Amino acid sequence: MAAKSFDVIVIGSGPGGYVGAIRAAQLGLKVAIVERENLGGICLNWGCIPTKAMLRSAEVYHLMHRAGEFGLKAGDIGFDLDAVVKRSRKVAGQLNSGVGHLLKKHKVSVFMGEATIPAKGRVAVKTDKGREELQAPSIIVATGARARDLPGLEADGDRVWSYRHALQASRMPKKLLVIGSGAIGIEFASFFNTLGAETTVVEVMDSILPVEDAEIADFARKQFKKQGMTIMEKSTVKQLDRTKTKVTAHIESGGKVGKQEFDTVISAVGIVGNTEGLGLEELGVKVDRSHVVTDKHCRTGVEGIYAIGDIAGAPWLAHKASHEGVMVAELIAGGDPHPVDPDSIAGCTYCQPQIASVGQTEAQAKEAGRKIRVGRFPFIGNGKAIALGEAEGLVKTVFDADTGELIGAHMVGAEVTELIQGYVVGRTLETTEAELMNSVFPHPTLSEMMHESVLDAYDRAIHY
Missing domain, CATH: 3.30.390.30 (FAD/NAD-linked reductase, C-terminal dimerisation domain)
Known part of the structure; x- marks a missing residue:
């Protein structure tokens, strides 16, 4: 079977991949994109967008309770968690179809399936219908990342949730433990706390929101506590004992291990790059702690192979991935784009x-x-x-x-x-x-x- 030829093949259609593909097409290149799950990737389908839709529901709910402050009257205030989740999924679905439309508009060929790179300039795609062989002198790896599972703290979708389970919450937690206080952990803690869950956040570092300025993190901590959250810093969840109705968390704090019971746990302890199964290391691409090592222009060191977005390391932000996608597309097209400056990438956390x-x-x-x-x-x-x-x-x-x-x-x-x-x-x-x-x-x-x-x-x- 003859391989289909392109100028650029993009693996992954998240905010890095699909933006890079569109920019490459705008520059006159023939582009293919490979996606194994959903167009738009994790951010659009299971991350940035649906979480913001849910947080907006919590924000409106919070404001409804404050109606009296604004001279307004609101009675019988409540929420329907299923409807909140349904709205967030609808928002994600609308944008997912929008990405498909944009790729079609720019004549980007879409292949739905699992990609491997058997050799430089070649991509094999395992699809529902069999196997597609593609070839191009330039390949952009934009496969993103997934939630990190720590031994003993693995998400099971029942009592212990990942962000993905939390986005499809089938029940409202009464007593919630959130492990990790980065953007994902704090956003879910804020959402469920606003809706009435008794919420505890455990952070291993000296401060919650560890990447933020200490003064800002301290201000936020005080606000969270005022809202009823329990914040445990310099603390570690050592073990989770699970039953059908509860989870007993063994939490080490101040040199002592105590036990606390929760009905739900959300694990938000970082991410792992999706590098497996692509054949990167066999080609000579250097992978360090699940992330591809690149130069400032996202080149991997193997000619014709680039890596952008979460798989290429911090900051793990959608807008950084998009900008890298544009930069690499312009580089491939013969341009001389400015490298992305991590210090000029803004970080945003949509808690309250x-x-x-x-x-x-x-x-x-x-x-x-x-x-x-x-x-x-x-x-x-x-x-x-x-x-x-x-x-x-x-x-x-x-x-x-x-x-x-x-x-x-x-x-x-x-x-x-x-x-x-x-x-x-x-x-x-x-x-x-x-x-x-x-x-x-x-x-x-x-x-x-x-x-x-x-x-x-x-x-x-x-x-x-």
């Missing part, structure tokens, strides 16, 4: 309150030996935040004291996941404090706090 950040934390900047200036502005000093009834929050900016470079920005509070992009654009434009100070921010908006935080770094804040 929201958290968003870009660049270095205050601690990282100090560890790098930089002389810095730090500005802060609280939501309580902002008219729009008070009008919204969202006066709990903080905007923090970190500048190089010598050059005025914006090193990092860190936020916690309402809608900060939408606000952070202002600082992202600023970093891309290599802004200094002078440009940010001279920018006129509209009033009344939450964005004014971004301006005030910059002013505060230089002892010029007006409203605080």
Whole structure:
């Protein structure tokens, strides 16, 4: 059987793969994409999008309970978990079909099946109908990652859930244990806690949200505790004893192991790259702790093979994968694109309150030996935040004291996941404090706090 020829073959149709495929097609290349499960990958079908749909339901539910604060009346407030899940699946389904439409529009050939790379320039696809042989001088591996299972803490879909089980929750947890306080863990903890679950979060590191600025993480911790969550830091779940009705967790904290009973556990202890079964290492591609080693342009070291997105390492974010997909497509087409700068990739966590950040934390900047200036502005000093009834929050900016470079920005509070992009654009434009100070921010908006935080770094804040 003759192999079908393409210029580029993309393995995986998540936010890295499908975006890279479309960009390559726009540049005049003949493109194939291989997907073993759902177009749009984990993010669209089982991650970013459906979780945000569910968190929106929790946010509205929370606001309904606060109706009296706004001079409104709402009675008989409740929720239907099945309907919440159904809505999130519908949102994911709508976007899944949209990806299929976009690929078709750009004349990208789609092959549904399991891919292997038997040799450089060749991809074999095991489909429902048999085997397809494809060939191309350039192959982009965008196979993503999956939830990490720790021995003894494995998800079973019954009492112990992965993110995927939580997205299809068949029952409402009464007493919930969340293992891990990264974005996935905290988002599910926030969702179920808002709906009334008695929620405990266990984090092995010194602080929850370990990648965030310490001051922001501390602010968030206080808010979570105010909402009724139990937060256990520097703690480890050593063992889970399961029965049909409960899980007994052995939790080590402060050198002592205690037992606590829960009806549901969500394991969110990190991810593992999907490198198995592709034949990468046999081809000479270096894999380190389940992630493909690449250079700054996502080249693997084996000619014609690139790796993008979660499989290529941190930060494990959909928008980073998409940008890498575009960069690699332009590189293959003969361009000279800028490499993706991890320090200019914003991270967003959609818990309540929201958290968003870009660049270095205050601690990282100090560890790098930089002389810095730090500005802060609280939501309580902002008219729009008070009008919204969202006066709990903080905007923090970190500048190089010598050059005025914006090193990092860190936020916690309402809608900060939408606000952070202002600082992202600023970093891309290599802004200094002078440009940010001279920018006129509209009033009344939450964005004014971004301006005030910059002013505060230089002892010029007006409203605080």
